[in-house]
Amino acid sequence: MKIKKNIPLIDQHDKFGFWGGKFGGNFIPETLKKPVEDLEILFKKLRKNKKFIKERDYYFKNWVGSPTSFKKLENLTKHLGGAQMWAKVVSEANGGAHKIYNATVHCLIAKRAGKKYIVGDTGAGYAGKMLSMAAKKFGLKCKIFMGAKDIKRQKPNCDAMKKNGAEIVPVYTGSQTLVDAVSECMRYWVSNCDTTHMCVGSTVGPNIFVKICGWSTSQISRELLVQIKKEFGRIPKKIKLLNCVGGGSSSFGFWNEFMHYNKKQIEFIGIEAGGPQKSKRHAAPLTYGSKIGILHGAAQYVNQDFEGQIEETESISAGLDYPGVSPIHCFLKDTKRARYTAATDEEALSAYNLVTKYENLNPSLEPSHAFAEAIKLAPKLSKNTIIIVNSCGDAHKDRDILKQRLGKF
Amino acid sequence: MTISPISLAFKNCKKEKRPALITFTVAGDNTKKNSLKILNSIAKYADILELSFLHNCPIADGGQIQNSTYRSLSNGTTLKDTFHIAKKFKNKNPKKPLILMGYYNLIYQNGENNFLKNCKLSRVDGLIVVDLPWPENKKFAKKCKKKSINFVQLLSPTTSKDRLKKIIKDSHDMLYYISMLSTTGGKLKIAPKKILENYSKIKKIDKNKNCVIGFGITNKSIKSFKNSDGVVVGSEICKEITRSLNNRQNPVTNVSKIVSRLKNKIL
Numbered sequence: 206m207k208i209k210k211n212i213p214l215i216d217q218h219d220k221f222g223f224w225g226g227k228f229g230g231n232f233i234p235e236t237l238k239k240p241v242e243d244l245e246i247l248f249k250k251l252r253k254n255k256k257f258i259k260e261r262d263y264y265f266k267n268w269v270g271s272p273t274s275f276k277k278l279e280n281l282t283k284h285l286g287g288a289q290m291w292a293k294v295v296s297e298a299n300g301g302a303h304k305i306y307n308a309t310v311h312c313l314i315a316k317r318a319g320k321k322y323i324v325g326d327t328g329a330g331y332a333g334k335m336l337s338m339a340a341k342k343f344g345l346k347c348k349i350f351m352g353a354k355d356i357k358r359q360k361p362n363c364d365a366m367k368k369n370g371a372e373i374v375p376v377y378t379g380s381q382t383l384v385d386a387v388s389e390c391m392r393y394w395v396s397n398c399d400t401t402h403m404c405v406g407s408t409v410g411p412n413i414f415v416k417i418c419g420w421s422t423s424q425i426s427r428e429l430l431v432q433i434k435k436e437f438g439r440i441p442k443k444i445k446l447l448n449c450v451g452g453g454s455s456s457f458g459f460w461n462e463f464m465h466y467n468k469k470q471i472e473f474i475g476i477e478a479g480g481p482q483k484s485k486r487h488a489a490p491l492t493y494g495s496k497i498g499i500l501h502g503a504a505q506y507v508n509q510d511f512e513g514q515i516e517e518t519e520s521i522s523a524g525l526d527y528p529g530v531s532p533i534h535c536f537l538k539d540t541k542r543a544r545y546t547a548a549t550d551e552e553a554l555s556a557y558n559l560v561t562k563y564e565n566l567n568p569s570l571e572p573s574h575a576f577a578e579a580i581k582l583a584p585k586l587s588k589n590t591i592i593i594v595n596s597c598g599d600a601h602k603d604r605d606i607l608k609q610r611l612g613k614f
Numbered sequence: 615m616t617i618s619p620i621s622l623a624f625k626n627c628k629k630e631k632r633p634a635l636i637t638f639t640v641a642g643d644n645t646k647k648n649s650l651k652i653l654n655s656i657a658k659y660a661d662i663l664e665l666s667f668l669h670n671c672p673i674a675d676g677g678q679i680q681n682s683t684y685r686s687l688s689n690g691t692t693l694k695d696t697f698h699i700a701k702k703f704k705n706k707n708p709k710k711p712l713i714l715m716g717y718y719n720l721i722y723q724n725g726e727n728n729f730l731k732n733c734k735l736s737r738v739d740g741l742i743v744v745d746l747p748w749p750e751n752k753k754f755a756k757k758c759k760k761k762s763i764n765f766v767q768l769l770s771p772t773t774s775k776d777r778l779k780k781i782i783k784d785s786h787d788m789l790y791y792i793s794m795l796s797t798t799g800g801k802l803k804i805a806p807k808k809i810l811e812n813y814s815k816i817k818k819i820d821k822n823k824n825c826v827i828g829f830g831i832t833n834k835s836i837k838s839f840k841n842s843d844g845v846v847v848g849s850e851i852c853k854e855i856t857r858s859l860n861n862r863q864n865p866v867t868n869v870s871k872i873v874s875r876l877k878n879k880i881l
Contacts, residue, residue, distance in 0.1 A: 221750060230750070231747070231750065232718055232745040232746065232750075233673075233745055233747060234673065234674040234744055234745060234747070234768070234770075234792075235747050235748075235768040235769060235770045235772075235773060235792065236674075236770040236771075236772050236792060236795060237772075238747050238770075238772065238773070238777075239772035239773065239774065240772065378680060378684070379670060379671075379684075384671065388671050388672070388673050391673040391674075392673060392674065392675070392676075392797045395673070395674055395795065395796065395797055396795055396796045396797055396800060397795065398772065398795060399772075399795060496723075497722075498719050498722065498723065499717070499718050499719040499722060499745065500671060500719070501671070501673065502673065502745065504722075509719070509723070511723070512692060512693050512720065512723060512724075513669070513693075513719040513720045513722065513723035513724070514668075514669065514670045514687070515670055515671045
């Protein structure tokens with residue numbers, strides 16, 4: 206299994222949609238074959254359409270607020286000693302997280318497809334919040350599927366969705382989290398695919414959704430590449446790009462433009478949710494060697510029992526609380542282009558504590574997982590190593606959990 | 615060449631000038647014992663029986679079937695139990711065709727060859743895999759055929775004419791037409807006339823292929839499909855099990871009653 210040069214990673218799949226011959230694909234009911242195929246054809250066309258790209262870039266710049274800043278975390282660097290700590294503050298994007306890129310692109314596609322309705326799933330509520338924002342902006346009616354457990358723990362984002370005029374559909378099946386929300390959203394699409402566009406909230410789902418999402422979030426690394434060159438005058442010799450991984454949309458977007466650099470120069474480190482220290486449950490299928498299985502239309506490493514039932518996950522971070530992971534990350538793992546590790550709930554919380562103590566930055570619990578790894582790594586590395594963490598979400602949505610666990614927000 | 619039990623069932627129904635009645639139940643619902651009892655008792659009325667093997671992330675099941683699945687999963691029903699139920703049923707009703715239905719991950723984890731071996735050991739006659747569409751299913755469907763297990767291809771209102779032709783060409787003894795854009799058990803949201811119009815387009819491509827209609831078939835609507843090759847009733851049965859349990863009644867006798875009633879409507 207090898208990554209090809211000069212071809213975007215999202216296009217390195219075979220005719221059945223598999224990366225590396227085994228990750229991804231289209232495990233979908235017959236009813237969805239046609240809508241998925243229609244979407245594939247439309248996206249293929251739009252990607253090459255200059256007017257569409259111009260439109261995307263216009264909204265990214267003027268509405269999302271590109272570029273988000275790239276800054277050195279001076280105090281944290283000094284405190285840790287060792288590698289330089291930098292952050293790409295993607296949480297500055299309109300709405301407070303990277304999910305806005307995918308949501309904007311999906312709404313633009315839905316408009317071109319002549320669809321009046323758009324539906325989406327959400328875990329932390331960011332994908333839902335951003336989709337509701339974009340839907341409002343582009344005049345689409347919006348429904349968001351969200352696990353009942355997540356509705357309780359991510360109230361601020363739910364309030365935002367309602368304010369944007371979206372309907373939140375609570376999902377009470379299974380573990381009542383993201384995995385069930387995605388299933389329910391797909392079921393809704395099966396029933397309404399003639400009038401409705403579906404936005405999958407991450408680089409997961411049937412092949413085309415992985416591609417659209419990856420294509421959208423790649424904006425992050427496009428900006429970063431320019432910013433790094435400007436800041437250092439060249440690409441430094443040792444860079445480590447650290448990003449949390451749930452479904453994997455922000456990390457893929459954060460890495461994409463650097464894919465063909467030697468990994469000794471630019472290393473990718475993905476940090477999954479290890480769950481509570483005392484619990485056996487986790488949301489880290491790549492780190493803990495889960496088997497390949499089929500979830501939400503795609504083959505991927507996924508937490509499951511011997512029989513193939515999807516296992517319940519546990520994580521303090523709703524955005525990472527997903528038993529599977531993007532097929533594209535499975536591919537990056539097996540080709541050894543990226544490496545993956547996990548941080549526990551407790552490690553993420555103490556990383557949040559440390560980062561907010563030293564810096565004017567308020568990362569949500571998801572990127573706090575990545576900061577946890579960065580804090581571990583930095584002291585062991587030399588000064589000329591550049592660690593960049595994608596601070597892809599703002600902690601505003603986590604205020605209830607942070608108050609409860611740390612007594613502060 | 616010997617005729618498959620599924621083909622034979624359709625042939626017999628045609629002699630009686632009626633559609634085949636195909637029932638769908640969830641393995642282990644509401645208990646492993648009752649699940650077998652239900653199969654045995656409705657075999658009197660049903661021409662073909664579908665039994666689902668469980669998956670906890672079903673992306674195309676409606677509410678009623680999801681309820682049944684969760685009920686059965688929380689009782690600890692496993693794939694092994696499903697094969698066991700199938701085997702016991704076939705021992706008692708060797709000539710009645712039994713089709714297993716479910717999602718691909720269970721087959722994938724069990725191993726395709728191993729899964730088919732288990733099907734053979736339990737004398738399962740056919741398979742429906744909800745999330746393994748054509749052409750992705752070509753290889754597996756061939757394997758099924760080699761083992762004389764019918765791989766049932768699904769067709770839907772969104773399937774293009776060109777695609778219909780190709781799928782029908784690759785199909786075995788039975789096709790399954792999904793009546794409308796819906797998960798299972800949705801209310802019939804389009805007129806039966808419209809469904810039959812689409813259905814006749816499929817029959818025109820190959821009139822000798824047996825094609826059943828499923829999704830949204832209830833006690834009320836079943837009559838409208840009297841001239842089809844077969845009708846599938848699933849959610850109505852799952853709902854009856856739920857209703858019986860809520861009313862502390864025996865689900866086995868109640869389900870048997872409604873299946874008999876359904877059968878009478880198409881005689």
